[in-house]
Amino acid sequence: MTDTCIHIHHLTRVEGHGDITVRIRNGSLEEVRFSVVEAPRFFEAFLRDRDYNEVTHLASRICGICAVSHRGAALKATESAFDSEISDQSLLLRRLAFHGEILSSHVLHIYFLAAPDYLGVPSLLHWAKRDRDTVLRAMRLKQTAYDLCKWVIGRHTHPVAMNVGGFPFVHNTRQLAPLREALVASMADIRDTVSLFNSFSIPTFERDTEYISLSHPDQYAIYDGDIVSSEGTKIPPRQYRDIIHEYIVPYSTAKYARANRPEYMVGALARVNNNFGQLSPFAREIADLAGLTVPCFNPFMNTTAQIVECAHCLEDSVQIIDRLLETGICVEDEQTEIRPCAGGGVGAVEAPRGILFHEYEYDEKGKCLSANLVIPTAQNLGNLEADMRAFTPGVLHQEEGAIAHALEMLVRAYDPCISCSTHVVRLE
Secondary structure, eight states: OOSEEEEESSOSSSBSOEEEEEEEETTEEEEEEEEEOSOOOOHHHHTTTOBHHHHHHHHGGGOSSSHHHHHHHHHHHHHHHTTOOOOHHHHHHHHHHHHHHHHHHHHIIIIIIIHHHHHTSSSHHHHTTTOHHHHHHHHHHHHHHHHHHHHHHSOSSSOSSOBTTBOSSOOOGGGHHHHHHHHHHHHHHHHHHHHHHHTSOOOOOOOOOOBEEEEOSSSOOSSSOEEEETTSOEEOGGGGGGTOEEEOOTTOSBOEEESSSSOOBOSHHHHHHHHGGGSOHHHHHHHHHHTOOSSOOOGGGHHHHHHHHHHHHHHHHHHHHHHHHHHOOOOOSSOOOOOOOSEEEEEEEEETTEEEEEEEEEOTTSBEEEEEEEOHHHHHHHHHHHHHHHHGGGGTTSOHHHHHHHHHHHHHHTOOBHHHHBOOOOOO
16 A cells, blocks of 8 residues: 555544544555544533532533543542542442443443454444344343442432432432342353453554553552552642643644653553552453453453453442441431532542543632543543554555554544543634
8 A cells, every 4th residue: 555545534333523544655654643523512611600519410411421430520529629528338339339330331332332343243233133142241231230320329321319428318228139139140241251352353463551540559449549650650639730731732622641651541451450459359360361461552452451340340349239238328317518618629530431530629618610621531542643653554554444444443442432532622
């Protein structure tokens, strides 16, 4: 191939709209670009002048897939600003909600977005004609995740029952035993998921990469922890601006970010690379079955890391439920008293697609003065383009259609949530 331009307008099987552009001149790679082309969504602007309870409620509307993560980050930032702490019980319940969201989101990507690339079909629904059990397995896993979220926070999408200071309703503990049973049964489905992916031919591409995630001394970090980089940096979330530096590019409505290197990766592969030793025993068993060893520098293995995290979420959820069944759930008649005060706070959590930051400044009455949201997909964009630049020369010998498909697979391996990432507004 000498001169050509591959342009994929509105890549399919991802959340949101993004374009891939590759220009090849005289047989060499001239330009690689992934453009976020969605219109800005203005969340950081219209959160201003809102009461703190409205801020945390509206923040969950940023995304229909990661609503728990956005609400959780907003709650943590607000509670930090007001120097407020939640009970140990509320902390366990929030961890359960995050497990439900990660399980649901990962299963969506593993089966419905990534698997069709390897199965050679346009969508998993096409595959159902040949293998109905595979689709039913995916639906069972998603149902279990939805049921877990519904029990903890009222519903999965845009939760209504996870407030500043605690939970505003009484949990029905009679539902815990069947929920636990469904979680345990789902472990067999995760083993079958590994068997399915072990039958695929995963590209062997690797590129040395900086990985950033939360890390906690006592547990696999999802809801709490310090910011750690595979380059050795470790800082508390309130100092996130010391390492995360956002910038804009002319062809995207999403911000980019750099840290110790010009680009870095967040998400399941980053978390597993940085915190492998704290995965649950079942998750480590699944990693062994899937052939995932750390450090892993293959971005296509991000999907495999998601399968490993599904195993962790299931096993840790069972342990949390056992603890709640043993101790019972106290009715929090009165949530932790909230006393708004002037000041700022940062909330950092692990959304399914990577570390997520919310930062707010409040006045003395709890009215939001400013908001800054740093989204996982936006943090990944620079690393995604660097991977595309390194990956493309290895597939240039193929037909144009095959090159395009290989690049689509690489982007989808990142599981981008593009709508979340659109924040740039250009004023002229």
